[in-house]
Amino acid sequence: MLSTKSFLLAALAAVASAAPGCKPPKATPTLPLTGGASELPAAPSNLVLKKIILGHGIQNYSCAADPTATPVAKGALAALYDITPLYPNGKPQSLSIDGFNALTSTVLWTQDLPLNLGNPAAAVAGAVLSSTQYGATTSPFKAPKDLTIPNLAPLKYAGRHYFDSTGTPNFDLTGPGNLKAHVVKKDGVAVPAGADKGPLNTGAVQWLLLGDSDLGISNGVKLVYRVVTAGGVAESCSTTGEGLSSVPYTAQYWFYG
């Protein structure tokens, strides 16, 4: 009979799919579920999963002078990293599903915001500054750089997420295929109970289904899902007062085309 310790060690070895000679069958990645009352619709079967991307950045909001006003979403900025190779599939660098889904929290709390902010103190990992202390900047994106996190394969830099002058979300991906998504919101659902509320303790932004704007701007992408979000919900207008605010967030973005 196995002792408790050797049983636990055996269980751990089974979780670490990197263990040689114990490759689980190749899994087709399946979109995470919220486990709540509503789920996002599945991608149509004629589309294929192109990439799973981690976004790390800020969600912007604006408040009117009235402290009872609801913050209005003013877009987002994020650097993107390719986490497709880390999905559990038996490859040496792949993680367990729990490890994979913990990446958004790990990055949010341990990695500095990969943006140039007017107030550099706000970019420090896990900074608990008021959402109004981020400071405007005219060129927010830093030079492309992979993320190196202890005990993980490097997360390869994969592009940028931003809102254009028409208020439309864009994802510009680097690498083969030059994937680009110019999308509109199709659906949104409440996050799972226990979702990571982020450093400002405001909550995790909704999970979304984004569809092609059909303006001929996207390239190789028809649908983008935003799932496994951490942080990003606005502070109340009574907290921020009138004007712009920003809240750090991370998310998994699943690109189908």
Ligand SMILES: *[C@@H]1O[C@H](CO)[C@@H](O)[C@H](O)[C@H]1NC(C)=O
């Ligand atoms: C978002 O907010 C940041 C700082 O709070 C600012 O530098 C940036 O220009 C804003 N971006 C947009 C698209 O509003």
